Amino acid sequence: xxxxxxxxxxxxxxxxxxGGALLALGLTAGGLALADNLGQPYLWRVxxxxxxxxxxSTLLSVAFAIPLARALSRRRFPGRGLLLRIFSLSLxxxxxxxxxxxxxxxxRRGWVNEALEAFGFxxxxxxxxxxxILIGHCFLNMPFVARILLQALDTVPPESWRVASQYGLxxxxxxxxxxxxxxRTVLPGVAGLVFMLCFTSFAxxxxxxxxxxxxxxxxxxxxxxxxxxxxxxxxxxxLVQLVCCxxxxxxxxxxxxxxxxxxxxxxxxxxxxxxxxxxxxxxxAMIGGAMIxxxxxxxxxxxxxxxxxxxxxxxxxxxxxxxxxxxxxxxASAVLALLLGAxxxxxxxxxRHRLLRPAAANRLELSASLILVVPPFVLATGLFVMLRHVxxxxxxxxxxxxxxxxxxxxxxxxxxxxxxxxAEAQKHDRLCQSLGLAGWNRLxxxxxxxxxxxxxxxxxxxxxxxxxxxxxxxxxxxxxxxxxPLLLYQAMGGFRMAEAAVIAAVLSLLCLLLFLSIEYxxxxxxxxxxxxxx
Amino acid sequence: xxxxxxxTFHYEDMTMVxxxxxxxxxxxxxxxxxxxxKSTLLxxxxxxxxxxxGRVEIEGRDVTNLxxxxxxxxxxxxxxxxFAHLTVTENVGLGLDPGLHLGxxxxxxxxxxxxxxxxxxxxGRLPAQLSGGQRxxxxxxxxxxxxxxxxxxxxxxxxxxxxxxxxxxxxxDQLRRERGLTVVIVxxxxxxxxxxxxxxxxxxxxxxxxxxETQAVLSAGEPAALRAFLGNAPRQVxxx
Numbered sequence: 001x002x003x004x005x006x007x008x009x010x011x012x013x014x015x016x017x018x019g020g021a022l023l024a025l026g027l028t029a030g031g032l033a034l035a036d037n038l039g040q041p042y043l044w045r046v047x048x049x050x051x052x053x054x055x056x057s058t059l060l061s062v063a064f065a066i067p068l069a070r071a072l073s074r075r076r077f078p079g080r081g082l083l084l085r086i087f088s089l090s091l092x093x094x095x096x097x098x099x100x101x102x103x104x105x106x107x108r109r110g111w112v113n114e115a116l117e118a119f120g121f122x123x124x125x126x127x128x129x130x131x132x133i134l135i136g137h138c139f140l141n142m143p144f145v146a147r148i149l150l151q152a153l154d155t156v157p158p159e160s161w162r163v164a165s166q167y168g169l170x171x172x173x174x175x176x177x178x179x180x181x182x183x184r185t186v187l188p189g190v191a192g193l194v195f196m197l198c199f200t201s202f203a204x205x206x207x208x209x210x211x212x213x214x215x216x217x218x219x220x221x222x223x224x225x226x227x228x229x230x231x232x233x234x235x236x237x238x239l240v241q242l243v244c245c246x247x248x249x250x251x252x253x254x255x256x257x258x259x260x261x262x263x264x265x266x267x268x269x270x271x272x273x274x275x276x277x278x279x280x281x282x283x284x285a286m287i288g289g290a291m292i293x294x295x296x297x298x299x300x301x302x303x304x305x306x307x308x309x310x311x312x313x314x315x316x317x318x319x320x321x322x323x324x325x326x327x328x329x330x331x332a333s334a335v336l337a338l339l340l341g342a343x344x345x346x347x348x349x350x351x352r353h354r355l356l357r358p359a360a361a362n363r364l365e366l367s368a369s370l371i372l373v374v375p376p377f378v379l380a381t382g383l384f385v386m387l388r389h390v391x392x393x394x395x396x397x398x399x400x401x402x403x404x405x406x407x408x409x410x411x412x413x414x415x416x417x418x419x420x421x422x423a424e425a426q427k428h429d430r431l432c433q434s435l436g437l438a439g440w441n442r443l444x445x446x447x448x449x450x451x452x453x454x455x456x457x458x459x460x461x462x463x464x465x466x467x468x469x470x471x472x473x474x475x476x477x478x479x480x481x482x483x484x485p486l487l488l489y490q491a492m493g494g495f496r497m498a499e500a501a502v503i504a505a506v507l508s509l510l511c512l513l514l515f516l517s518i519e520y521x522x523x524x525x526x527x528x529x530x531x532x533x534x
Numbered sequence: 535x536x537x538x539x540x541x542t543f544h545y546e547d548m549t550m551v552x553x554x555x556x557x558x559x560x561x562x563x564x565x566x567x568x569x570x571x572k573s574t575l576l577x578x579x580x581x582x583x584x585x586x587x588g589r590v591e592i593e594g595r596d597v598t599n600l601x602x603x604x605x606x607x608x609x610x611x612x613x614x615x616x617f618a619h620l621t622v623t624e625n626v627g628l629g630l631d632p633g634l635h636l637g638x639x640x641x642x643x644x645x646x647x648x649x650x651x652x653x654x655x656x657x658g659r660l661p662a663q664l665s666g667g668q669r670x671x672x673x674x675x676x677x678x679x680x681x682x683x684x685x686x687x688x689x690x691x692x693x694x695x696x697x698x699x700x701x702x703x704x705x706x707d708q709l710r711r712e713r714g715l716t717v718v719i720v721x722x723x724x725x726x727x728x729x730x731x732x733x734x735x736x737x738x739x740x741x742x743x744x745x746x747e748t749q750a751v752l753s754a755g756e757p758a759a760l761r762a763f764l765g766n767a768p769r770q771v772x773x774x
Contacts, residue, residue: 427614430582436603437632449619
């Protein structure tokens, strides 16, 4: 099999879907009236706000994550492992559940205001508008950024700390000479990802934006399709988003620096900057603040779930039907995303290890991330327009949601599976080549045993993302077809907060169970005996 | 038996051109400072890298365009010779059948090879339960069951203690005599060459700059790069 075949198949599927959807929409709209749409001041206001909030969100997330990662790298305390685990999972917390928790803590009648009033202050309303969007985006992204930066700090060879202790480097020297160079290798990539996620953010802006003043391109596309059915405007907005966001992300990633290989004896040396009370105090404040910021909304979700409405919501068949449909969508789109992602990585691995073209391999892997720039609504609507003559919307809704969710999960599969696949090849590729281990034998005997865990993790992440997604379902949802995130959104939109609380609790529990059962079930599965008696 | 002619390879801004001849049943040591292209030459012979021109002939057959598994060659690397999740028997068995479909005859062959490298009864262990020297012996056992005439060793024992290393080199030497193997061994240690190889080639900046009987090459004192490589080692090298 030629090295380029798997990626070509995978990328053609993606390219045909995206290109076909855009084309179908453009044609149906009877021309885009591009000049007309581009001339509207409304559009440029939306573009400006989208850029502004994405830049601010990224900046704030990174600005808090850097000192937080330093503090976490310096300190050991009970529960640190659990906190880090929560941090790395924050990316798969259903956005709409996070929003519910944020509203419960920061909303007009949330915990913060209750506490203020209990002490005799008057309440403050800061949640809706730009403030709300920033809180939401920081909540969702900051822990993830901190986790990645901490990982980068963990790759600093322990011998560096030994040298630093010997020469008496101060905390700020350590930052400048050791920590910053380590973080800088991953920062452009992670900042680019966060920027892209915030630029294309939908649920946060829809629920916390609080009005037409705070609208992003993604929400504007949704509104153009859902309320005005203005296909031309939707495609124009989508193209603007593609150009702006794609360009900016490519530029940021261009700054990416390759990580350097580190040599280490594998022994641990303590960091020299752990003593001293000002440092201890600052680190405690940093870690404590982050814990309050991240854990309170999650606690609110858990606590609010136990309320008087629980019985009636839990016995509602609509909830259970939505649960079943959510699980079907999650599993189907996760498997699809895994197949697309693995195909892409097989090719990029050949590029990297056999043809020695790591830059080309990077570009190939990056191409998967660019799908995040395409508004899922445009994708789904375009495909719907294309297929509506073949069958009706009721038959199409579920497959379309599965397909679009799979595409949106693709970058995460590539991210979680890419590293382990490359590491596996680095260790085993030549040995496999020299022994003639290829195809099915290699998959069965070598790849599956060593990649089982990362595969399970990638699958779990994709499934959980899809399970908690409030995206195209908002466009295609109906009485008969709903997912748990949609039910939650509708309950919040109707200010049925007690009901919403129960759904949020059910959805988070389901996400957790699904994630753990895939990760542990598949990841720890024992494999059968390998030697066959011929 | 092995002939490398005008084999050209570009790596970053370095161009390497190799010419080399090894007779059947001979052991040749490739010496040279790091970055000289020793491992690259071995990779080119094994087929892991593709040359831009030139050819590799093994037993009179041009193998330049064959994949690594199709060449009559077995490679032993410095590390990662074994799959950590497979047992010793399974690791050796891969040399007989890449799908691990092992019948009684194959299992007996694996057992015999393990016996030959003095690992009798260790078949059920995982690599993590073995010492570094034992792991390399498992890899040697696998190269025995593959029955390929050319054995390429890329610094396979440099991570071992000096005493252990000598023992491993002796084992390779015995196996070469018994099975009529041709051996090419990369090392950065002149003592290894004296220990096992009748002939030595010295590589420098992507070229073979000296080639001949080991003693003669090591005591010639030229070219200058070889002198620098040997450092303060005595000209009259005694039996190591």
